[in-house]
Amino acid sequence: MNATTILNGLLMGGLYALVALGLSLVFGVLRLINLAHGVLVVGASYGALELTQLVHLGPFAALPVVVVVAACFGYGLQRLVLTNLLLKGTEAGIVGTFGLAVLGEAAFASGFTSNGQSLSSSLATASIRIGGTTLEAVLVVATAVAVALTAVLALGISRTRAGSVLRAAASDPATAELMGIDVRQVFAVAVALAAALAAVAGVLYGVASSFTPTSDTSLLLIAVAVVVVGGVGNLTGTLVAGLAVGLVQALSVGLFGGGYSDFTVYLLFFLVLVVRPTGLLGRGAL
Amino acid sequence: MARTRRAGRLLLAGSIGAAALGAVGAVPSVSGATGSTITIGASLPLTGPLGGLGSDQEAGYTQAVNDVNAAGGLKVHGVRHLVHLVVLDNASDSTTASQQARSLVLKDGAVALLGGATPPIAIPEALAAEVLRVPFVTTNSPVDAFAAGNKAGWNYAWDLFFKEQDQAVAVSHYVNLCSTNKKVALFTDTEQDGVFQRPLYLAALAKAGDRVVGDYTFPVSTTDFTSFVTKAKAAGAQIVVGQMILPAGVTLLKQMKALGFAPRVVIIAKASNAQSWVQALGSLSEGTGMELTWSPAWKNPGTAHVEATLGKRLGLVDLASAVPDYGAAQVLLNAISAAGTTAAAKVNAAIRATNATLVVGHVRFAKNHTAVLNYAVGQWQGKKAVQVYPSVAGAHLECPMAGLK
Amino acid sequence: MATATAHVVTGAAELDPLARRRVPVAVGALAVVAVVGLGAERLLSPALLNVGVTLFAYVALAEAWNILGGLSGQMSLGVGAFVGTGAYSMALAMNHLGWSWLPGLLVASAAAGVLSAVLAVPLLRLHGDYFAVGTLAAGLALEAWVNNWGFAGGSSGISIAVGAVPTLGTLYSIGLVVAFLAVAVTVVLRWSIFGLRLLALRESELGAELLGVDVVRYRLLVLVLSGMLTGLAGGLFALTQINFVPSDMFGMTWTIEALVMVIIGGMGSVLGPVVGALAIYYGISTELATYPTLSLFLEGGLLLAIVRFFPEGLWPFAVRRLRALAAPARAARRLSGVAARR
Structure with a gap:
């Protein structure tokens, strides 16, 4: 066990937090476990791949395009599909987004084959030296982006007028509606934002690692674990939980060998859920 | 609103009807091979x-x-x-x-x-x-x-x-075609074949006179190899042998490169024996070993x-x-x-x-x-697979491997 | 909201005092169907017997999920934990104790029941989405652990001796009995006073508590019953697959299959899961296996269409339509009542 192991664990956790951020936002605002979140992340990876191959853009040059497309997709998704489902209760939301996830996997498999893909970028193989330790540049970037986005979102939600509208719509949609807030519009913007966050995560994940049409499941599972451990509606909690999950995974590998790393993470997930259902940092502002 | 609902119902009713017809039409026939x-x-x-x-x-x-x-x-x-x-x-x-x-x-x-x-x-x-x-x-x-x-x-x-043993022995011969300090980092996942293959690799590498300085196991969906790579680098391993699926292998190679771990010879069995390995890794794959279950x-x-x-x-x-x-x-x-x-x-x-x-x-x-x-071992050279063990005329191992340099 | 409405429509008979007689009548009718099915074993072709075995196992799986999710409102995303426990405990008992399939299946059911009771201690603290996520976490942790459990073969999995596997005809009969049990348990739960209390619990836990329902006891009982039936289904799947690795039996697939079948067939209804199992296993999975990804597209599309246009599911929708055809006046009255409640 040394500083490098702990630092790398934390950085991996930063990537987890980034993947979980959009899920956390939707869970907090719409009270919806978006089972299609993993598909949004992987969809962005495939979108960037398509752009890099078609117009020979680097993944990061493709990023703005992918983010905008994802946001539009998220907005349309909420307006055309999810709103109607959510009116029917949370069950319908879970089942409907699950249906979307199945459709997404089918679309990736038929559009891109089942083979593993990866986004190539010089960032993936670059490193940063701090003192005696070498850190992966892409993970440092992912963690920095996760911290920055969390800070912007958390401040935006707590300090701005748009943020208070979002909080009002989240905590009591009916009353918010009476006060003249267009709740449907607010929800659609929230899902658009979440899809954009998922897109950022997807591109960075695709650069750092690789993806297949069924990668969405493992991404969704780790994101759900992170969101629940951090506390629902608590974006700062999501960031902290992401880092914690990465750290615990690294420590478990150091202590018990690699075989138990999944087990440790899911056990942590289960224990936090039953001991402190509101998450490590408690319910958030949303 | 009402119209879309009705349209949706009609659509669904139609598809159910079609499914039911399909089911009736497909009543199993137990004819055996009596036809032509x-x-x-x-x-x-x-x-x-x-x-x-x-x-x-x-x-x-x-x-x-x-x-x-x-x-x-x-x-x-x-x-x-x-x-x-x-x-x-x-x-x-x-x-x-x-x-x-x-x-x-x-x-x-x-x-x-x-x-x-x-x-x-x-x-x-x-x-x-x-x-x-x-x-x-x-x-x-x-x-x-x-x-x-x-x-x-x-x-x-x-x-x-x-045969699994043949694979382990061939891989041990392959990595020793390159002159190294004979220190090996072994990466095997905890899937069935990873578990099966690990002791065989350990035995074959020992027999070939190599020393395994890092023996790392991990679940199949692992995306974080940084602590293993850091340790392997610190231990001075110049040989990397692995057995894992493609997404894990791609991530491992990227992290090796990022963390400045440049072994002289690398083979990741299972992950590397498909063209998608090269597509996913690009120039990073240059010089990695691969398995050939057949060769012209x-x-x-x-x-x-x-x-x-x-x-x-x-x-x-x-x-x-x-x-x-x-x-x-x-x-x-x-x-x-x-x-x-x-x-x-x-x-x-x-x-x-x-x-x-x-x-x-x-x-x-x-x-x-x-x-x-x-069972033969090849090497990715210029995005093409070339058999290098057992040796064939006109082909030779590129050592040290270029992708991680 | 909409599911509640659906229940008022399709299950209006619950409020009828004569309805309690429906339980013995329905169970009797099911028993007759099961006996006829058992008698038919000799007449059926091996192909039909084979379809029957898998179909019955899916019916039990779906019905067990329905009891938990549909009747008591506790959505489980950890079905694999119970399928896997059933499959593994049976295989271990058969391999290490030399037991035959019959005590093996009983062990499968008992072990999954015990797991439910143990997990209930932490899980019953959770409600709604949190319960769903809790079952998910428990299932994932268990799968990750079994992958490392050397005694049960770890990630290499486990095999049942081919000689100990019953013949196709016997498997068919076992499947029929298992499916009968699952549907009969649903009938009893759904159409009894017990079931009424469960419905109250599902609509509002607090409300049910105020009405004097012992919420924790009811939730526990449903959890254990559902676990036992799921374990039984797991044992049956294990007997047909013979060799399996942890991800086969503990994986997410079982949750997906159960959820899809129940939602499409009709959540909370007695025969909905049966219809769902038939539609998905026989209508989609089997018939479309020659077209990769097409069945995925259809399943995803169906799920969306169902929750969007007929949230009550296919079977309750069909029943409602048939009733409306048979007794237009009565149905019209009932539907207008529903509209008023909306």
Whole structure:
């Protein structure tokens, strides 16, 4: 066990937090476990791949395009599909987004084959030296982006007028509606934002690692674990939980060998859920 | 609003009606092979994590059947019958594979089955064939893992592929073609074959005089190798041997490069033996080792034919992966032809009696129902796979590997 | 909201005092069907027997999920934990104790029941989405652990001796009995006073508590019953698959299949899961296996269409339509009542 192991664990956790951020936002605002979140992340990876191959853009040059497309997709998704489902209760939301996830996997498999893909970028193989330790540049970037986005979102939600509208719509949609807030519009913007966050995560994940049409499941599972451990509606909690999950995974590998790393993470997930259902940092502002 | 709801209902009602009609139309017929064609079934992982292997399998099996049909079919009871291959997609799911294997025999009337790739898929299929007493020939399952799949011993199921020990020994020879400090970092996942292969690698590397300075195991879906890579680098390993799936392998290579770990020779078995390894990694893959379960350099009879047919559609790597499947189908088709009947016991006896040099190599089944095929190690050079162990004329190992330098 | 409405429509008979007689009548009718089914074993072709075995196992799986999710409102995303426990405990008992399939299946059911009771201690602290996520976490942790459990073969999995596997005809009969049990348990739970209390619990836990329902006891009982039936289904799947690795039996697939079948067939209804199992296993999975990904597209599309246009599911929708055809006046009255409640 040394500083490098702990630092790398934390950085991996930063990537987890980034993947979980959009899920956390939707869970907090719409009270919806978006089972299609993993598909949004992987969809962005495939979108960037398509752009890099078609117009020979680097993944990061493709990023703005992918983010905008994802946001539009998220907005349309909420307006055309999810709103109607959510009116029917949370069950319908879970089942409907699950249906979307199945459709997404089918679309990736038929559009891109089942083979593993990866986004190539010089960032993936670059490193940063701090003192005696070498850190992966892409993970440092992912963690920095996760911290920055969390800070912007958390401040935006707590300090701005748009943020208070979002909080009002989240905590009591009916009353918010009476006060003249267009709740449907607010929800659609929230899902658009979440899809954009998922897109950022997807591109960075695709650069750092690789993806297949069924990668969405493992991404969704780790994101759900992170969101629940951090506390629902608590974006700062999501960031902290992401880092914690990465750290615990690294420590478990150091202590018990690699075989138990999944087990440790899911056990942590289960224990936090039953001991402190509101998450490590408690319910958030949303 | 009301209109869209009604439209949706009509649409759904229509599709349910269609599904019901389909179900009625598809009432199972238990005709067996009484028609003019002989039906052979295969439940393959065409989609899902094993989709790459599965599509090579479909190509290999289909080519073998097409070749037989082009020659007029199989002679059974003195009459020529065309062969009909029914391929189902099990989406890399063992439960589905097992169900489909039974359904292929009972519903589609398959007289014999060809297997799907990897032991977790092939063994449940083989057990279904065993219970139904139908001949089953597979490949893409290393022979010892397959033999261990039925403790009572196989009767109707046969496997032709490389032997795990041969793989470990070949890999140890491959890494020692390069001059290094003989320090090895070993990465194996906790999947079935990773667990099976790890002690064999340890033994083979020790025998070759190498020292394993890092022995790392991890779950199959791992995306974080940083602590292992850091340790391996600190331990000064110049050899990396691994056994894992493609997404894990790609991530490992990227993290090795990022963390400045540049071993002189690298082979990641399983992950690297597909063209998608090169597509995913680009120049990073240059000089990595890869497995070849077939090579045109072996000059087996029929090599030119598979190159001219299968090879036209597939690159060398996919061809190398598809030829064992072609061979497995050939073994089965030849056995039906030799038996002169589709009766299970006679076909099975003919498979047992197989003793021929085919395009995959010499096939002769041992008592445990497996036939050991050759195994070679190649290297990715200029995005092409080149066999370097056993050595062939005109090819040599690029050492140190270029991708990580 | 909409599911509640659906219940008022399709299950209006619950409020009828005569309805209690429906339980013995329905169970009797089911028993007759099961006996006829058992008698038919010799007449059926092996192909049909084979379809039957898998179909019955899926019916039990779906019905067990329905009891938990549909009747008591506790959505489980950890079905694999119970399927896997059933499959593994049976295989271990058969391999190490030399037991035959019959005590093996009983062990499968008992072990999954025990797991439910143990997990209930932490899980019953959770409600709604949190319960769903809790079952998910428990299932994932258990799968990750079994992958490392050397005694049960670790990630290499486990095999049942081929000689100990019952014949196709016997498997068919076992499947029929298991499916009968699952549907009969649903009938009893759904159409009894017990079931009424469960419905109250599902609509509002607090409300049910105020009405004097012992919420924890009811939730526990449903959890254990559902676990036992799921374990039984797992044992049956294990007997047909013979060899399996942890991800086969503990994986997410079982949750997906159960959820899809129940939602499409009709959540909370007695025969909905049966219809769902038939539609998905027979209509989609089997018939479309030659077209990769097409069945995925259809399943995803169906799920969306169902929750969007007929949230009550196919079977209750069909029943409602048939009733409306048979007794237009009565149905019209009832539907207008529903509209008023909306």
